[in-house]
Amino acid sequence: MSGTLRLTDQEKREVFFERFNKLIGYVEQETGSQIKLEINEGAPAIYNDPQLIDTLQKNMQNNFWLPVQVVDDFRTPGGDDFSHYSNRVSGAMVRFGVRSESMTYSLHEGLFDVSPKTLRIAVSFFLHQIINL
Known part of the structure; x- marks a missing residue:
């Protein structure tokens, strides 16, 4: 059996x-079986630095032409290599x-x-951030 946990x-x-x-231990004990669990943890959850998010949002307040809507608590079950950084x-x-x-x-x-x-929106957003960080 295999699966993905995110x-x-x-x-x-x-x-x-x-x-x-612990659950596996109980199952083994009750059934007299032996369960081998292999865990490939993959990428950790992404951590967005709250201070950096605040700075990015403040930088956007001076850029009214750019239609950016900020979602403060967006979470995704997807993994990404970026999370290691x-x-x-x-x-x-x-x-x-x-x-x-x-x-x-x-x-x-x-x-x-x-x-x-x-x-255009993405490039403008990042250029604006680079100039104003």
Whole structure:
């Protein structure tokens, strides 16, 4: 049996594995079986530095032409290599909504495409942040 566990909080992830190991112990004891558990932890949950998020938001207040809506507590079960960095140094993962009525392909499909408007917004956002950090 195999599966994927995705949690947005590293502490909850550790608690889950602790409890899951206890459950396995109970099952082994009750059934006289031996269970081998292999855990490939993958990427940790992404940590967005609250101070950096605050700075990014303040920088955007002076950029009224850029239509950016900030979602303060956005969490995703997706893993990303970026999380290895943001758990060690100040970081923030920024996402841009790219789906439209005419564009319905998933992010991981070969036909997925980002609109030029979204690219302009993303590039403008990051340039504005670089200039103002």
